[in-house]
Amino acid sequence: MAKVPVQFTLNGSEKAEFIDSGTTLLNALRDKIGDTSPKGGCHQGTCGACSVIVDGELRLSCLTLAETCNGASITTTSGLADGGVLHTLQRAFLDTFATQCGFCSPGMIIAAKVLLDHTPNPSREEVVEALSGNICRCTGYEPIIQAVLTAARSNSQNAA
Amino acid sequence: MAIRRGRGVAAINYPTGMNLGGDPTQALVHSTPTGNFMVTLSSVDLGQGMKQIMAQICAEAIGVPTDRVVVDTADTDTGPHCMGTFASRGTHRAGNAVIQAAREARQVMLEVAAEELEVNASDLETDGQGNILVKGAPQKSISIFDVALSAHFKRGRSISGRGMFLIPRSYPEKETGAMKPSTCYAHACTVAEVEVDDETGEVTVLNVKNVFEIGRALNPKMVEQQLVGGSWMGISHALYETTEPYYPNRDHGGTDFNQYLMPGPGDLAQTEIIVLERPSADGPYGAKGPGEMCANPQIPAVANAVFDAVGVRIDTLPITPERILRALKAQAAN
Ligand code: FES
Ligand code: FES
Numbered sequence A: 001m002a003k004v005p006v007q008f009t010l011n012g013s014e015k016a017e018f019i020d021s022g023t024t025l026l027n028a029l030r031d032k033i034g035d036t037s038p039k040g041g042c043h044q045g046t047c048g049a050c051s052v053i054v055d056g057e058l059r060l061s062c063l064t065l066a067e068t069c070n071g072a073s074i075t076t077t078s079g080l081a082d083g084g085v086l087h088t089l090q091r092a093f094l095d096t097f098a099t100q101c102g103f104c105s106p107g108m109i110i111a112a113k114v115l116l117d118h119t120p121n122p123s124r125e126e127v128v129e130a131l132s133g134n135i136c137r138c139t140g141y142e143p144i145i146q147a148v149l150t151a152a153r154s155n156s157q158n159a160a
Numbered sequence B: 001m002a003i004r005r006g007r008g009v010a011a012i013n014y015p016t017g018m019n020l021g022g023d024p025t026q027a028l029v030h031s032t033p034t035g036n037f038m039v040t041l042s043s044v045d046l047g048q049g050m051k052q053i054m055a056q057i058c059a060e061a062i063g064v065p066t067d068r069v070v071v072d073t074a075d076t077d078t079g080p081h082c083m084g085t086f087a088s089r090g091t092h093r094a095g096n097a098v099i100q101a102a103r104e105a106r107q108v109m110l111e112v113a114a115e116e117l118e119v120n121a122s123d124l125e126t127d128g129q130g131n132i133l134v135k136g137a138p139q140k141s142i143s144i145f146d147v148a149l150s151a152h153f154k155r156g157r158s159i160s161g162r163g164m165f166l167i168p169r170s171y172p173e174k175e176t177g178a179m180k181p182s183t184c185y186a187h188a189c190t191v192a193e194v195e196v197d198d199e200t201g202e203v204t205v206l207n208v209k210n211v212f213e214i215g216r217a218l219n220p221k222m223v224e225q226q227l228v229g230g231s232w233m234g235i236s237h238a239l240y241e242t243t244e245p246y247y248p249n250r251d252h253g254g255t256d257f258n259q260y261l262m263p264g265p266g267d268l269a270q271t272e273i274i275v276l277e278r279p280s281a282d283g284p285y286g287a288k289g290p291g292e293m294c295a296n297p298q299i300p301a302v303a304n305a306v307f308d309a310v311g312v313r314i315d316t317l318p319i320t321p322e323r324i325l326r327a328l329k330a331q332a333a334n
Helices: A026-035 A088-095 A104-116 A123-132 A144-160 B048-064 B089-118 B142-154 B220-239 B297-310 B321-333
Strands: A001-009 A013-019 A051-054 A057-060 A073-075 B005-014 B023-031 B035-040 B070-073 B122-128 B131-134 B137-143 B160-167 B187-198 B201-215 B270-276
Touching: A001 A026, A013 A026, A026 A051, A051 A104, A057 A104, A057 B070, A073 B201, A088 A104, A088 A144, A088 B297, A104 A144, A123 A144, A144 B220, B005 B297, B023 B048, B035 B048, B035 B089, B048 B070, B048 B142, B089 B137, B089 B142, B089 B160, B131 B321, B137 B142, B160 B201, B187 B270, B187 B297, B201 B220, B201 B297, B220 B270, B220 B297, B297 B321
Parallel strands: A001 A073, B035 B070, B201 B270
Antiparallel strands: A001 A013, A051 A057, A051 A073, B005 B187, B023 B035, B023 B160, B122 B131, B131 B137, B187 B201
């Protein structure tokens, strides 16, 4: 099958690849580009582990064809830290012990980032709603909810 | 037809490890040329934090900071023997093996330091910061970095140790059938409060209060996170999870995990955790295995709470609305 070219910005740097037509964004990111931070939990849109941000919007990369992302700007968890300084959400996940096996964490952090980008001071209900497309087997969710609320608080303290 | 409230309590004992032909785990510890320590294991970190705990245990036994220890759990083909990470045995079995290996390595490290400082090894102590001092004369000291360099390049010593922890198999006594299936038990008790809708059979867990007795909490925050997650999982087992809803009939069974129910972030019960620490006699620094037992007591506690609420005993898991309604119907018929 003929390869198709894709070109997009990933975490601020230009990427260009030839892929098989029909390759999901998840597989393109992980297998072609080598960004393994989005995880493949179910490959059918039910677990949220593959969440990424495409042009500011939360997307399941397992249900997104890579070739539809031409020219897009994509953010994954591996692009959140600023040099050695962790993103507020990453810091909060660490500080509140919101990760165990860690398989869900990249998707949770991305879902939470999209929430906080639009709603800097969410209520608990808004956090629950934002995370409800993401499955976690280990934490019981409460530590993750607390991490997101903690990150929101520290963002608003830093802004003040 | 009404929403009925009920409260249930349950307590459990849970063995650490297993007893099938003996339960061994080995560990190896060696120093790098710059005085970091490597723990080699075949035990797997499943996300419960075994690497962190083994690093803490090794650091404590050798007398160095935890960040000087690297834990390698790479490969069961090449690593020392471990039965595996299951039966809540990881911390207890591997931890004991690591202590033994680390103590042997520490002894060699002190012998090399003694040669460098021209004193007896028995007169030396570690400061926990990466140095070895002469007891009572701490101005006379050497860094572990320098001791490792000396061992590797000058004295030709291997700062290393071997550890093995074995719980031997216990056979039942012929006369009485009595046996000792485990040497170490963790304990837990849960009180659950539920609401049951007797029209729909739906159960809402309002709150669970859990007390866990887990030996010594080697890393209290990690213990807490495991217990919080475990308590959620216990409720999930009680009310949601099954691959075979009509076993042995396969009808309506899930065909993949997309059809496997678990409570999501919107279905959480208010959860309280209390940890009791009663160090176990044969655990590494008193630890027991809290891993699996933390998801157990919620199940009978929820079943008891359902009984308290609507007077039916559901003895098949999960306790689904359908099972409750069928039981209520049978009860009304009697
Ligand atoms: S892998 Fe995309 S939602 Fe599960
Ligand atoms: S931390 Fe294991 S799945 Fe969430």
